[in-house]
Amino acid sequence: xxxxxxxxxxxxxxxxxxxxxxxxxxxxxxxxxxxxxxxxxxxxxxxxxxxxxxxxxxxxxxxxxxxxxxxxxxxxxxxxxxxxxxxxxxxxxxxxxxxxxxxxxxxxxxxxxxxxxxxxxxxxxxxxxxxxxxxxxxxxxxxxxxxxxx
Amino acid sequence: xxxxxxxxxxxxxxxxxxxxxxxxxxxxxxxxxxxxxxxxxxxxxxxxxxxxxxxxxxxxxxxxxxxxxxxxxxxxxxxxxxxxxxxxxxxxxxxxxxxxxxxxxxxxxxxxxxxxxxxxxxxxxxxxxxxxxxxxxxxxxxxxxxxxxxxxxxxxxxxxxxxxxxxxxxxxxxxxxxxxxxxxxxxxxxxxxxxxxxxxxxxxxxxxxxxxxxxxxxxxxxxxxxxxxxxxxxxxxxxxxxxxxxxxxxxxxxxxxxxxxxxxxxx
Numbered sequence: 001x002x003x004x005x006x007x008x009x010x011x012x013x014x015x016x017x018x019x020x021x022x023x024x025x026x027x028x029x030x031x032x033x034x035x036x037x038x039x040x041x042x043x044x045x046x047x048x049x050x051x052x053x054x055x056x057x058x059x060x061x062x063x064x065x066x067x068x069x070x071x072x073x074x075x076x077x078x079x080x081x082x083x084x085x086x087x088x089x090x091x092x093x094x095x096x097x098x099x100x101x102x103x104x105x106x107x108x109x110x111x112x113x114x115x116x117x118x119x120x121x122x123x124x125x126x127x128x129x130x131x132x133x134x135x136x137x138x139x140x141x142x143x144x145x146x147x148x149x150x
Numbered sequence: 151x152x153x154x155x156x157x158x159x160x161x162x163x164x165x166x167x168x169x170x171x172x173x174x175x176x177x178x179x180x181x182x183x184x185x186x187x188x189x190x191x192x193x194x195x196x197x198x199x200x201x202x203x204x205x206x207x208x209x210x211x212x213x214x215x216x217x218x219x220x221x222x223x224x225x226x227x228x229x230x231x232x233x234x235x236x237x238x239x240x241x242x243x244x245x246x247x248x249x250x251x252x253x254x255x256x257x258x259x260x261x262x263x264x265x266x267x268x269x270x271x272x273x274x275x276x277x278x279x280x281x282x283x284x285x286x287x288x289x290x291x292x293x294x295x296x297x298x299x300x301x302x303x304x305x306x307x308x309x310x311x312x313x314x315x316x317x318x319x320x321x322x323x324x325x326x327x328x329x330x331x332x333x334x335x336x337x338x339x340x341x342x343x344x345x346x347x348x349x350x351x352x353x354x355x356x357x358x359x360x361x362x363x364x365x366x367x368x369x370x371x372x373x374x375x376x377x378x379x380x381x382x383x384x385x386x387x388x389x390x391x392x393x394x395x396x397x398x399x400x401x402x403x404x405x406x407x408x409x410x411x412x413x414x415x416x417x
Contacts, residue, residue: 048353049326049334052346069409079407083390086413087356087404090385091349091378094288096297105417118417134294138301139342 006126008035008061009054010119011046013077016067016108023112031116032123035063042066044077048088051102056139061101061126063118068106078106100129153257154223155192157249161221162189167247171208172223173201183208187217197223197255204364206231206318209241221247226273227362229266230395231318234358236263237400240321263398270396277361277380284374285381300345306371307344313351313375316368319358326350352378357386357403360395 012018018039024031040046043066054062064085072078085104093099103122107115158170174184174194181200185208186192206228208214224232229250235241243263250258250269260266276282288296311327314320327335327347335350336343351365352375359379366376387393390411392403 049346049350052349053334056342056346076407079409079411080404082411082413082416083407084404085416086389086411087382087385088353089415090389091352091356091382093293094296094378094381095300095345095349096291096293096295098293099415103417104415134297138345141341 004127004131006034006060006123006131007058008032008063008119008123008126009059010035010037010063010065011040011043011050011054012037012063012107013043013045013066013073014039014041015073016071016106017065017115019109020107020111020115023109024115025112027112029112029116031119034123034126035119042072042074042077043081044072044074046081048084051088055097055101055132055135058136060129060132061103061122063103063105063122065103065105065107065115065118068108071108097135098129098132101126101132154197154249154251154255155195157257158186158192158195158221159189161247162186162192167219167221168217169214170195170221171205171214172249173197173203173205175200185214195223197251199253201225202367204228204231204316204318204362206235207316207364209235209246210318210321219245219247221249224248224250224260224266225253226270227360227364229260229270230275230360231362233263233267233270233395233398233400234319234360235321236398238358238402243398267397275393275396277384278363281361281363281374281377281380285377285384288377301341303373304344304348305341307339307347307373308371309339309344309347310370312368312370313365316364317355318362318364319355319360320351326354348373348375348378351375352382355379356382357390357392358394359383 021037046064051062066078066081069078089099103118105118107118161167162170170186172184172195173181175196176182183203183205184194204227205222236243248260248266250260252258258269260269335346361380361383363376366374369375386403390403
């Protein structure tokens with residue numbers, strides 16, 4: 001059986017992390033190819049439902065990344081995002097969803113090396129955790145089966 | 151008790167208010183909301199320990215708003231709901247007569263929102279003891295056990311949305327659950343979709359929920375969904391030192407920020 005290759009979805013902001021990831025490329029820094037980058041206008045735009053959608057569609061891990069505090073293109077998007085993620089993590093943890101699978105980071109447009117490091121450590125961690133079986137099992141459960149089991 | 155009835159009669163007879171919202175005894179012995187417009191009907195009103203429902207939910211309904219000025223019997227959770235609704239510009243205090251009532255059924259002297267605020271600040275705002283115990287019990291479990299526990303609970307959900315209907319803060323005329331482009335929440339009442347729905351609701355209520363527990367009481371299959379919002383209320387209080395429904399001038403927690411918000415998880 002082939003080795004488990006984690007699927008990691010990265011939600012990044014257009015102004016800092018996406019440009020940072022560009023810099024990683026133009027600097028010829030090699031990093032894990034398990035990441036699928038999705039570009040957003042701002043971290044403040046990243047709805048928590050998108051993270052749940054990513055897990056439901058088979059992601060094993062998620063990266064959320066944007067501008068450092070005070071560097072937001074829209075002044076306060078990342079501060080709003082920060083509050084939202086503080087609350088969201090508490091809720092996820094309370095419901096038992098594995099928070100080790102989501103990495104939050106601030107990566108600026110000048111931090112190409114940091115982006116590579118964030119991706120590599122996240123992928124290594126997910127590789128250790130294995131596929132997100134418990135979530136997938138829940139998603140694949142059909143309502144008919146649930147009724148039969150009762 | 152008779153105080154309440156006389157006061158209601160007075161308000162309606164003098165035409166100060168067009169409708170009086172309170173509780174009455176239902177045919178099965180449970181208390182139910184009463185919407186009284188005729189002063190002669192005010193002797194139907196009751197208040198005792200059965201009267202738990204959060205009546206503030208009706209104030210944002212179109213068919214109630216049409217009456218104009220309304221009087222409402224307000225227990226502590228109702229008062230806190232009114233504060234949140236006023237801070238979100240969903241009700242106008244001048245269109246409202248609030249009859250504050252203590253748990254033992256005595257009318258309180260609450261003429262305006264500032265007096266109500268003082269009363270709320272003096273009151274015990276902690277969650278019901280039973281719920282706190284359940285929260286502590288759940289937090290002792292491992293994350294995997296909690297995931298299992300919630301899956302088990304949420305698999306019962308039939309997506310009737312009674313939790314949403316019973317909640318005074320769930321007043322959006324178009325809820326995300328009804329959006330189908332994109333389809334945020336799976337339509338089927340399967341465990342996954344149910345979990346998505348309850349996560350969505352808890353997040354949208356974060357920092358706004360006043361922990362009345364009405365959603366849990368309204369649930370026909372007995373899912374303790376109020377625990378999610380209560381847990382988040384506790385966390386909001388711990389992290390941002392904010393308690394919902396304590397002022398009518400308060401901005402919502404998730405639509406504001408403080409540059410000094412503390413977290414330790416962002417790299």
